[in-house]
Amino acid sequence: MATILAVIEHRQGVIRDITFELLTLGRKLAEKNNAQLIGVLLGHDTQSLAESLRTHVHRLLVADHEVFSDFNGETYQQSLATIVKKESPFLTLVGNTAFGIDFAPSLATQLGFPFTTDCIGVEMVDGRIRVTRQLYDGKMDAHVQLAESTSYVLTVRSGICPAEQGGLSAEVEKIESPVVSQPDHKRFIEYIEAVVGDVDITKADVVVGVGRGIKEQANLPLVEDFAKAIGGVVACSRPIVDANWLPKDRQVGSSGKTVKPKLYIAIGISGAFQHIAGMKNSDTIIAINKDSNAPIFNEADYGIVDDLFKVLPALKNKILEIKK
Amino acid sequence: MDLIVCIKRVPQTAEAEVKIDASGKDIVRDRLTFDMNEADSYALEAAILLKEKFGGTITAISLGTADAEDTLRIALAKGADNAIRIKAEEFAQLDGFKTAALLKEVIKDITFDAIFTGCMATDDSYYQVGPVLAELLGVGHATLVSKVEVADGKAQVNRELEGGLIEHLEMSLPAVFAVQTGINEPRYASLIAIRRAAGKEIRVVGREEISIELKSNSTLEGLFLPPVGKRAEILSGSTDEISTKAATIIKEKGLI
Numbered sequence: 375m376a377t378i379l380a381v382i383e384h385r386q387g388v389i390r391d392i393t394f395e396l397l398t399l400g401r402k403l404a405e406k407n408n409a410q411l412i413g414v415l416l417g418h419d420t421q422s423l424a425e426s427l428r429t430h431v432h433r434l435l436v437a438d439h440e441v442f443s444d445f446n447g448e449t450y451q452q453s454l455a456t457i458v459k460k461e462s463p464f465l466t467l468v469g470n471t472a473f474g475i476d477f478a479p480s481l482a483t484q485l486g487f488p489f490t491t492d493c494i495g496v497e498m499v500d501g502r503i504r505v506t507r508q509l510y511d512g513k514m515d516a517h518v519q520l521a522e523s524t525s526y527v528l529t530v531r532s533g534i535c536p537a538e539q540g541g542l543s544a545e546v547e548k549i550e551s552p553v554v555s556q557p558d559h560k561r562f563i564e565y566i567e568a569v570v571g572d573v574d575i576t577k578a579d580v581v582v583g584v585g586r587g588i589k590e591q592a593n594l595p596l597v598e599d600f601a602k603a604i605g606g607v608v609a610c611s612r613p614i615v616d617a618n619w620l621p622k623d624r625q626v627g628s629s630g631k632t633v634k635p636k637l638y639i640a641i642g643i644s645g646a647f648q649h650i651a652g653m654k655n656s657d658t659i660i661a662i663n664k665d666s667n668a669p670i671f672n673e674a675d676y677g678i679v680d681d682l683f684k685v686l687p688a689l690k691n692k693i694l695e696i697k698k
Numbered sequence: 699m700d701l702i703v704c705i706k707r708v709p710q711t712a713e714a715e716v717k718i719d720a721s722g723k724d725i726v727r728d729r730l731t732f733d734m735n736e737a738d739s740y741a742l743e744a745a746i747l748l749k750e751k752f753g754g755t756i757t758a759i760s761l762g763t764a765d766a767e768d769t770l771r772i773a774l775a776k777g778a779d780n781a782i783r784i785k786a787e788e789f790a791q792l793d794g795f796k797t798a799a800l801l802k803e804v805i806k807d808i809t810f811d812a813i814f815t816g817c818m819a820t821d822d823s824y825y826q827v828g829p830v831l832a833e834l835l836g837v838g839h840a841t842l843v844s845k846v847e848v849a850d851g852k853a854q855v856n857r858e859l860e861g862g863l864i865e866h867l868e869m870s871l872p873a874v875f876a877v878q879t880g881i882n883e884p885r886y887a888s889l890i891a892i893r894r895a896a897g898k899e900i901r902v903v904g905r906e907e908i909s910i911e912l913k914s915n916s917t918l919e920g921l922f923l924p925p926v927g928k929r930a931e932i933l934s935g936s937t938d939e940i941s942t943k944a945a946t947i948i949k950e951k952g953l954i
C-alpha cells in the first residue's frame with residue numbers, strides 16, 4: 375500500500391503543535407489516496423510522546439536513542455534518509471519550522487526527490503503533487519506543480535490545517551537508530567532561553583503593536599504616548615527588534631511572543647503570517663495601515679486605512695476625551 | 699577567511715500594489731522598486747565582520763538579470779572584493795533548487811571557508827537556497843542563524859527557533875550559514891565607496907560557462923490573489939470621524 379510519512383516535531387520533551395496539524399493533513403491525504411500514514415518519531419525517552427501519537431497515525435516508527443536527546447538537523451537528515459529509503463513513501467511531510475527547514479530541503483536534495491517549502495495547500499492530481507504557496511509579502515498566492523517523481527518532500531506552514539482527533543490506533547514499531555553519534559562537523563551544544571525583560575506583553579489587556587510603518591526610531595514616542603493614553607503596552611513586529619529600537623521581549627510573532635489581549639492595535643504592520651501567528655487570537659484587532667491591500671486587514675476586526683502619523687494623535691485625543 | 703555571500707535582488711512589495719501580469723505567472727514589475735533582499739544585507743554584514751577580523755576576501759554572487767549588477771555594486775561598496783552575476787536570462791524555469799544548483803556550478807571552482815545566504819528571500823520565500831547549496835557542495839549548514847563567531851577554525855553558531863529560543867551549535871568550516879534578519883547592524887555604503895564600486899568589474903557567467911543541464915523541481919502554474927479572510931470592517935470618513943468611530947468601539951468593549 376502507498377504510504378505518506380510525517381516527521382514528528384518535538385522539543386524539550388513536548389510535541390509541537392505543528393505535528394498534530396501535519397498528521398491531520400497527512401491523514402486527509404492518505405484517505406483520499408488510499409494510503410497509510412506513517413509517523414516517524416526520532417527521540418530519546420519517547421514513551422509518553424509515542425503514546426500521545428498512536429491515535430493519529432496508521433503506523434508509528436520510533437527510533438529511541440540518546441543521539442536524539444537534542445535536535446541536530448544533520449542527525450535528523452541522515453536518519454531520515456535511511457528511513458525514507460527503506461519505507462519509500464510517495465510523500466514525506468515536515469513542518470516549515472525552524473526544525474523542518476534545517477533538514478528537509480537538504481534531505482530531499484540528498485535523496486534526489488522534488489520538494490518545495492512553506493506550503494499552505496497540498497493536493498494530489500494524477501499522482502503528482504500540486505501545492506499552494508504564498509509570495510510577495512503575502513500579497514499573492516501561487517500554484518506550484520512538482521516535477522514527476524515516485525517520491526516527494528514538502529514542508530508545510532503552521533496553522534494551515536487545524537489539528538483534529540485521529541481515531542486510529544497504531545502500535546509502536548521500534549526501529550534501530552540509523553545514526554548513533556552526532557557528526558563532528560555539527561554538534562548541538564545547548565539551548566539558550568530568551569531573555570526576560572521588565573514588561574510582560576503577554577499579560578496586558580491592551581497591546582499596541584508597532585511595525586516598520588513607524589519609519590524611524592525618533593517616531594516611537596508617538597506610539598508610546600498613544601499606548602499610555604489607552605492604558606496598553608507597546609509591542610512590535612520583528613523589524614523593529616532587528617533595528618534595535620525595542621528589546622526582543624516586545625516582539626510579537628512566531629519567533630517572538632504570542633499575545634491574546636482583549637485589544638490588539640496593529641500600527642504600520644503589514645501582517646506577515648509570522649506576525650499574525652503571535653496575535654491572531656486577540657479578542658479584538660484594530661489595524662491602522664495606509665495600504666488597503668495589506669494582509670493585516672484580512673485578520674483584523676476593524677481597519678483604518680490612513681496615515682498612522684495622522685490617526686494616532688487624533689485617536690489619542692479622542693480616547694483622552696472619553697476618559698475625562 | 700575567504701567568504702562568499704549570495705545576494706538576491708528583490709522587489710519591495712510590502713507597501714506597494716502588487717498585480718498579476720499578462721502571463722499570469724509573474725507580477726507587474728515596472729512600477730516596483732528593487733533592493734537587496736533584507737536578510738542578504740545581514741548575510742553580507744556578517745561576512746564583512748569576519749573579514750575585518752581575520753582578513754581574506756569576500757565574493758558576492760547573484761543570479762539575476764543585468765539590474766542585479768546594481769545590487770552587486772552596493773555589496774562591493776560595502777566591503778565585497780569580487781562580484782559575479784549569473785545570467786538569469788539564460789536559464790529557464792528557475793526555482794529554489796535550480797537557483798542553488800546554478801550557484802553551486804560557480805562556487806565549486808572557488809575556495810571558501812564559509813558561505814553566507816539569507817534564510818529567506820522576501821519575494822518567493824522558499825527558505826531553501828542556503829541548505830540546498832550546502833548539500834550540493836557537500837558541506838554542513840545551519841539555517842535561521844542569529845550569530846556566527848569563529849575561533850580556532852570552529853564556528854559557534856546560534857539558530858533562532860520559535861518563541862525566541864536559541865539553539866547553540868558548534869560547526870566546523872567550511873559551511874553554509876543561512877542568516878536571519880537582525881543578527882548585526884548592516885552598514886551603509888559611503889558615497890566614495892559607491893563611486894569606487896561603480897568602476898569595478900563584475901564577472902558575468904552564463905550558458906557558455908555553465909553548460910550542463912540542470913533540472914528544476916517545480917513549475918509555477920500561476921498566481922492568484924489570496925482569498926480574502928474574514929476581512930476587517932473598514933472605518934471610513936475624515937481622520938477625525940474615523941478616530942471617533944475607533945474610540946467608540948474601544949469604549950464599547952469596556953477598554954477605556
Ligand SMILES: Cc1cc2nc3c(=O)[nH]c(=O)nc-3n(C[C@H](O)[C@H](O)[C@H](O)COP(=O)(O)OP(=O)(O)OC[C@H]3O[C@@H](n4cnc5c(N)ncnc54)[C@H](O)[C@@H]3O)c2cc1C
Pocket residue numbers: 511584585586587588610611612613614625626627628629630631641642643644645646647648649652662663664665668680681682683712713817818842
Ligand atoms: C523565520 C522567520 C521568523 C519571523 N518571525 C517574526 C515574528 O515573530 N514577528 C514578526 O513580526 N515578524 C517575523 N518575521 C518577519 C516577517 O516575515 C515580516 O518581515 C515582518 O513581520 C514585517 O514587519 P512589518 O509589518 O512591521 O513591516 P513591513 O512588512 O515592512 O510593513 C510595514 C507596513 O507599514 C505600512 N505603513 C508604512 N507607512 C505607513 C504610514 N505612514 N501609515 C500607516 N501605515 C504605514 C505599510 O503599508 C506596510 O504594510 C519572521 C520572518 C522569518 C523569516
Ligand SMILES: Cc1cc2nc3c(=O)[nH]c(=O)nc-3n(C[C@H](O)[C@H](O)[C@H](O)COP(=O)(O)OP(=O)(O)OC[C@H]3O[C@@H](n4cnc5c(N)ncnc54)[C@H](O)[C@@H]3O)c2cc1C
Pocket residue numbers: 704705706707735737738741759760761762763786787791792793794795797814815816817818819820821822823824825826827828916917918
Ligand atoms: C530573473 C529571475 C526570474 C525567475 N523566474 C522564475 C519563474 O518563472 N518561476 C519560478 O518558480 N522561479 C523563478 N525565479 C526564481 C525565484 O525567483 C527564486 O529566486 C528561487 O526560486 C529561489 O527562491 P527564493 O529566492 O525564495 O530562495 P530562498 O531560499 O528563500 O532564499 C534564501 C537565500 O538564498 C539566496 N538566493 C536566493 N535566490 C538567489 C539568487 N537569485 N541569487 C543569489 N542568491 C540567491 C539569498 O541569499 C537568499 O537570501 C526567477 C529568478 C530570477 C532571478
